[in-house]
Amino acid sequence: MILRLVPIALAAPLMSGCIASTAANLVTAPVRVASKGVDMMTTSQSESDEKRGRDLRHREERLGRLQRDYDKHTKQCMNGNEEACDVARADYGEMENLRATIPAPQR
Numbered sequence: 001m002i003l004r005l006v007p008i009a010l011a012a013p014l015m016s017g018c019i020a021s022t023a024a025n026l027v028t029a030p031v032r033v034a035s036k037g038v039d040m041m042t043t044s045q046s047e048s049d050e051k052r053g054r055d056l057r058h059r060e061e062r063l064g065r066l067q068r069d070y071d072k073h074t075k076q077c078m079n080g081n082e083e084a085c086d087v088a089r090a091d092y093g094e095m096e097n098l099r100a101t102i103p104a105p106q107r
Contacts, residue, residue, distance in 0.1 A: 066095045
């Protein structure tokens with residue numbers, strides 16, 4: 001019986017490190033979870049800049065597509081297509097609205 005207890009007694013000091021490590025993880029877990037939540041809810045300046053740049057690029061791409069459509073519809077309008085004239089006017093209006101949201105290039 002005593003021979004069976006000897007390995008357990010020898011292993012007990014080794015297990016205290018595991019228990020201490022687990023206890024430390026349990027104690028610091030709420031802090032780690034809270035800080036992760038705050039990090040996920042806040043946007044860094046670089047993330048904000050990337051989002052703004054991506055949004056600006058999408059608007060510029062849309063403006064380019066509208067310009068091509070406007071040119072095509074204007075040409076069709078000049079050839080007598082009244083429906084194309086209406087579409088060209090709508091394209092032009094959307095282009096003007098979109099241009100107001102795109103900053104002028106810096107010189």
